[in-house]
Amino acid sequence: MKPGNAMQDILSRQYYSHIIARIKKGGNVYSKNGITFYLTDSFGFCYGVDRAVDLAYATREKYPNTRLFLTTEIIHNPRVNKNLLEMGYQFLTGPYKGHVTVDELTAEDVVVIPAFGTDLQTLKRVLDKGCQIVDTTCGSVLNIWRRVESYIKDHFTVVIHGKHYHEETQATSSRVLKNPHGKYIVVLNMKEADHVAHYICQGGDKETFLKKFEKATSPGFDPDHDLEKIGLANQTTMLGSESLSIADHLKKAMLKRYGNKTLSEHFLNFDTICSATDDRQNAVMALEGKKLNLMIVVGGYNSSNTNQLCYISSQFASTYHIENFEDILSSEAIRHKPHGQWETVVTNDWLPKGPVNIGVTAGASTPDKVVGDVVEKILSFR
Ligand code: SF4
Incomplete structure (x- = not known):
């Protein structure tokens, strides 16, 4: 099942970033007004996430008038899950959990299994209800x-x-x-x-x-x-x-x-x-010699792979793990989650004055658009 043209347009509007496409084309390095961004060679949506998101959108298109459910977050990215909520998806568990429980599902409902799969007990309960399953579990x-x-x-x-x-x-x-x-x-x-x-x-x-x-x-x-x-x-x-x-x-x-x-x-x-995880981790390590002033890691705070990228980069650079551009409060203050902590903190004086080298990467569940918004927000300070 693939999204049709209309859905492809929506996907592109929500997840594509012109500035990220430009930076990728330019070899992942971009300089403007004294700021040089070094994007890692590999970041953002992996093949498994890409497929899961496509399938979720295609399912909405195929069943425009049917109740659609996700067993939990489709991937660990707030922007993507909120978009699915707006498309009418209801979540059976997790932070976006709605009011419908598995026991209240009916045979007319469609249930989407996330990219990381679901446990067999949940799967059985959903199947017992006679629901149609769309399984996006990654290969x-x-x-x-x-x-x-x-x-x-x-x-x-x-x-x-x-x-x-x-x-x-x-x-x-x-x-x-x-x-x-x-x-x-x-x-x-x-x-x-x-x-x-x-x-x-x-x-x-x-x-x-x-x-x-x-x-x-x-x-x-x-x-x-x-x-x-x-x-x-x-x-x-x-x-x-x-x-x-x-x-x-x-x-x-x-x-x-x-x-x-x-x-x-x-x-x-x-x-x-997983090769996608491996590629993203190796790409962060490859930035070690770039004399970075700081590193921005973009992705959900509950995203396991984003947290690992944050850990790797914090070994050689001041690292700020943020979920989106709104965490950049100003050129003076940034809200971020330090590696190994659950809570976010606000750090002042995060962006040095004068020429600055910033490494940027993103977890496998982070859309390019979210990364692009971060880059544009930082550029707006100069
Ligand atoms: S991180 Fe790896 S296993 Fe997980 S969805 Fe992406 S490709 Fe699949």
């Missing part, structure tokens, strides 16, 4: 589910590098439980992976371990038994380099515990890092 996410299901078939516990509260990880872990003997544990970062590695090598206090991973393990998880055979998977939007390091760390732990000869009976890992 890279489906790939991970296939991998996870193969681990479980071979009686491996799935170790997911991800956020246990993120919709994609919840969808992935629900696939593990499709199989009655399926087990999973979600590790957020290297620190948590190290905890698991330590337990694999030396054991430990089971109760303390289970308490620590209380919200991140499958029901009845027993670390004494369920860490004997593990297969690695990751949430697509995590820091790719960290996913690799975690896999390596856990592999070493299994080697130590079981030796090289039987390693393949205890440890499995396949690269499931």
Whole structure:
């Protein structure tokens, strides 16, 4: 299903940016009135998000008079979700949740599944209502589910590098439980992976371990038994380099515990890092040598991949993660979310006087238009 010409025009008006197109054409560098912008080589809508948004718009076009629902945000970008609200979409859960619940759906309704998929329980409840489903789940996410299901078939516990509260990880872990003997544990970062590695090598206090991973393990998880055979998977939007390091760390732990000869009976890992996420993260790293005065990262505050871009750039430049141009309060003050914090803060004197080099990137769910508005707002100060 593709949007027709009329819908394509709307999509273009809402998401296309002339200034961003011009900057891309000029090699991603743009100078004016003493400000030089360095856009990363890769930023903004990825193929999965592009497809999901197209499908959502095409669905509205195909069913102009039908109630349309989303199980939750289609992607983690406020502008896109608000546009869908204005088009008549109702959200069943999440920050834009409307008054209709899954129990109140009828067979006449159409339900759109977001790019990061949905958990099997929600899917079943919607299917039981007889609704028509439009599934925009990204192929890279489906790939991970296939991998996870193969681990479980071979009686491996799935170790997911991800956020246990993120919709994609919840969808992935629900696939593990499709199989009655399926087990999973979600590790957020290297620190948590190290905890698991330590337990694999030396054991430990089971109760303390289970308490620590209380919200991140499958029901009845027993670390004494369920860490004997593990297969690695990751949430697509995590820091790719960290996913690799975690896999390596856990592999070493299994080697130590079981030796090289039987390693393949205890440890499995396949690269499931999404290439779009990887490209965007590498593109930020490539700006490191540009002598930037600051870096602007544009994207939803609840967007996992945008937060990772913010983390990477904050390693080498003063970084401001903003959702849109309205967060730039003036040439003096900017509202932004520092990496690792939930709340926004306002920072003064963010834009140096005189010539300034600004790096710009955006998460995989950020439309070019939102990035373009940010660039234009900054240019308006000179
Ligand atoms: S970030 Fe990767 S997995 Fe997620 S929608 Fe984009 S392409 Fe798909």
